[in-house]
Amino acid sequence: MDLMATVNQAAVKQDLYDAVNGEWMQTAEIPDDHASTGGFMDLVDAIEKTLMHDFDAMAAGDVQPNDPQLAEFIKFYQLTKDFKQRDAAGAKPLQPCLKQIDSLSDLADLQTRMPDWIYDGLPLPFSLDVDADMKNTKVNALFAQAPGTILPDKTYYDEGNQNGPKLLAVYAKMMTTLFQKMGYDADTAQATVDDALKFDRLIVPWVKSAEEAADYSKMYNPRDFSDFANDSRYLDLAAITYSVINGNPKIVILPEPAYFDHFNEVVNPENFDLMKSWMKTKLVQRMSGYLSDDIRTLGTTYSRTLSGQKEARSQAKSAYYLAAGTFDQVVGLYYGHKYFGEAAKADVHHMVEKMIAVYKRRLQANTWLSAATREKAVTKLNNLGIQVGYPDKLEPVFTKFKTHTAEEGGSVLSNILNFSRIARKEMFSKWGQATDRTRWEMSADTVNAYYHPFMNIIVFPAAILQAPFYSLEQSSSANYGGIGAVIAHEISHAFDNNGALFDEFGNLHNWWTAEDSAHFKELAKSMISEFDGLEFAGAKVNGTLTVSENIADAGGLSCAEEAAKGEDDVDLSAFFTNWAMVWRMKATKQYMQLLLSIDVHAPAKLRANVQPKNLDDFYTTFDIQPDDPMYLAPEKRVKIW
Template sequence: MTIRSRARLAAALALAASGLAATPTLAQTAAPAGINPANIDRAVQPCDNFFQYANGAWLKNNPVPAAESRWGSFNELADRNYATQKAILLELARNASTAPAGSNAQKVGYFYASAMDTMAIEAAGLKYLQPYLSRIAGLKNLGEVQQYIADPRNTSTGWYSFGVGPDEKISTQYAVQFGQGGLGLPDRDYYLKDDGRSKAIRAAYKTYMSSIFQLLGDAPSLAATNADAVLALETKMAQASRSRVDLRDPQKNYNKMPVAQATQDYPNLNLPLVLKNTGLGSAKEVIVGQPEYLAAVNNLLANTPIADERQYLRWHLVSSLTSALPKAYGDASFRFAQALTGAKQQQPRWKRSLQATDRALGEAFGQLYVDKAFSPAAKARAKQMIENLRAAYAERIMATDWMSPATKKEALTKLNAFAVKIGYPDKWKDYSKLKITRQSYLDNLVAARQWASQDNLGHFGKPIDRGEWGMTPPTVNAYYNPPMNEIVFPAGILQPPFYDPKADDAVNYGGIGAVIGHEMTHGFDDQGRQYDAKGNLRDWWTKEDNDKFNAKADMVGKQYDAFSPLDSVHVNGKLTMGENLADLGGLTIAYQAFQKTPEAKANKSIDGFTPNQRFFLGWAQIWRTNMRPEAARQQVLTDPHSPAQFRTNGPLMNMPEFYQAFGCKPTDKMERPTAEQARIW
């Protein structure tokens, strides 16, 4: 099982971007204020392809670096953040031995130092992994497998996901939740599709597994047999898994039942043992996300040969720890990653270690980051812009001609109830029970996972922790969380090019303003709108308003279905529905808020562009991205976000304000007839 919190970070803006092999200081890489005219390709007509117009010169001059699968503004900002973080980590690692014993500074320093100590990792070999391998090798029957899965000290046990999160229909309580999980490939479709690309990925996956099994000591023929067994088992799990589109239906994925019923329905999972061993024995009910998946796992646990189950557990253990094993393991992992993403070389060790430190000790590390990179003044400015956007959203809701007064009233109640988190938590997590040493990176990784598991499970039976964050402070991202009805903006994204205090209002409203509006709109997209002001999964729409919303959303879905980033590859309008609606709503709200600024009212041009033109250029330039074809294919299959060029152009094709700003004509490629434009907010 995989321990996880089920709270949906429904509005994550983009995949976390990773950086280059070397990064200078933050000051040396600061982005220019406002619009960079050098990015523009003036050979392109803005109303034909605004993404290419706004970014074409940048796209030509910034190919994807060898260690990356994509490169864009998110990556550039992440790299500047990495420069600050790297300096912090190097200092902490140097001074960890003299830091106060058990302090956050010592833990972060030891973690990063152990991750960087490749000589110690090579010398240790399988020393620190062997106790976990030996336990798996000793499993002889279903009862022992159940004991292993139910032991919270064992990480990456696969089979299914399990954790504690807010009850989505009683948002004041935590609930125990089970669901699908346990696959090694990024999505079930990689197992099920028969196109050439999917077959090549499966072949690379088998090669990867076989390489790892050989490194563990299996003869080549046995390694291949074990890889086949794992792939066969995971394929059966994939066949029972819901698609990513089906997983977007919160009602369908909420199935509460008494523990007694779940125990009866899935006897081979031995849920009473799982609950007892994880400290959840007092739970009377559980929420099952995908009942048919657990039914399949229930059958597989009883009918899969124990030898094959051992290989499955062995594979998931080792593949989750390759970074803490000798170089040959990491090389095998990267060869498989190349098949998935097209990256040409592995990221430098320091960057991978930094990212691991952020995942393991995010708030201990993040506390030090915000001291250097995020001022109280920046937080205050962000809060003011959020309130400006909230006021503009209220105006847009009241101005809708398709929504009834009753639904408008509920919508305004929800909007006004949005909790706002900016920069970093008001209260930091307590890592006092997490033991980190300088000795073993593998032990540190396992300890951090066990701590995170206990941190999650420990919520059960307590009041909802509304101060908890789902992202760390340096993260270049943002999110909306429906059960908490909150919008969250880490310090990492509140920097250029998204927010720049030196830039004009047009650029900031087109950048971070649209990001803020995006997160707000997630509260009213096809998923978020199903939750009320208190975060409960409750239908507060009239039937007529519901039907009108769905008709408008379907227009957006069909628009994006037609977008194709590669030959024979089309965006999935249903998978990306929530993000596309949030982009359209966010940009609409940000434009409305911008119109209230003195700058917009003065209508004074800068660098030859009017304020409204600069607003849309600000939007387009935050999405500048080059991507490898392999990564683009993976994104379309697995990511609820559309590719960057469609995130840029798609909303604009529904905005007469854009057409007016650039003088678009009906013959231009981006302009759509009024009847085909989706206007929701």
């Protein structure tokens, strides 16, 4: 299906993205239960349809699940689908949790209950978790996290931000109505939400914006455990930690240290009632999707306003995503084995190895790195882990998930809380233990890919390994413009402004000479400048927020192009055309503006259009001249990897 060579050259000179996707953009319609449609979302929708068909047959008893974990998932799916029972129960499943918070007398009382609440994943003014120690990634360390804000980013609270107050008004109205459905009278509901918003404001000054959080090097803030324990005058943080960690941590890593520096200003007896209201409000918002259909639908009002999505998901789709999200790795393995298979897994693995070889040659031929840094970069590449398709085995924690059916007194919410407890106990048990580099953090049915800097691995789930990204029906050049560029993009993350800070073992460790590091930072600045301030959807791109992804796009496209040129049937028109095609996306204005505020990726259209301008072959392929809109002067073309 080589539709790639038919792109209009004159149109490409004006706008590559529009030349490839213009007709599609005119006719594409965003489904009412979506905020966007296009390349990635089309694959998501197709997988949703396939898996819902399969799982509905199992839930109806027409097909038997072929393994015990899948059978537990199907039992839970039957519960999530049973809206007759969910509607009859209404808010009752959540009321015991609310009563627990209502009955809290003071911070000392919270202290005694906190271990249980940590395991249940209930809203608390801080959270603990376990992940790889960024400076010794072979061992799992303890992290303490600040809570999230109600608005999607702290910049929304700025005085000049007009969206912030509007969104908070929508949130407040939604939550007030939800509290009334929980059985609170209108005045109490209103007062509870007002207090929750006041507590939320206390958090805002001490947490990071999306731009600040995008700098991984500033996530690593180890604090002596004794100092961390003294961060609160009113809670015994050491006792809370010992209740979930079996051992004596020497340090705690704080991604947002300012929050803990000011912890006493937020969590204190004066603010206790505000905090209780905040905990209840967060709880109701988070758990609304597990209750009756009217509560579930109402609970999506705020998120739909944020994204411009017209309608909530249907009952059927919401039940599927709730169940599949809970048993994500079980669902992913089913999808991978049935719809991808070992042959495709081996084929794509070979393609990844081929792209790594191309990348290695490019590194070895690099002219701006010193020999010492170049050698270290190749060492990092040689140690890059590759995960393709689906995991070799199911993560053991899922074998502990046992669904309690309605006949056994189980509800959607009671099962969710039980699964949360099992998963969190499993996580905390890994503190001080060796990390597992083979662990997948994304299920095989996810249309995405990632690089993990702490593990130095690249992961390509089965779901993204299909057309338009990859297909035997497409030319090799089209495949390189699709999945080849995605593969090389993830490899490039090992050498973007964040990935470059980590060595071959994933440790935060400087392996650059001072001169090379300074030069790289200048090149990164040029990538920031190339995107910073570009107008899109009535707002502007933040070049600093998106720099790591833009460096990875540039390296990925350049490397994939070199690989395409190494094939006998090279067709660079097909290569650039498929690159533009995979980024096709039609989205609501609200969703595009939300992404501009919080997403580390540049808008899809700009990803499609800006990066080819940096490649000389783009100009010769489409005869682009200095007076064409797609032209970028040679001295302005950013070339890093």
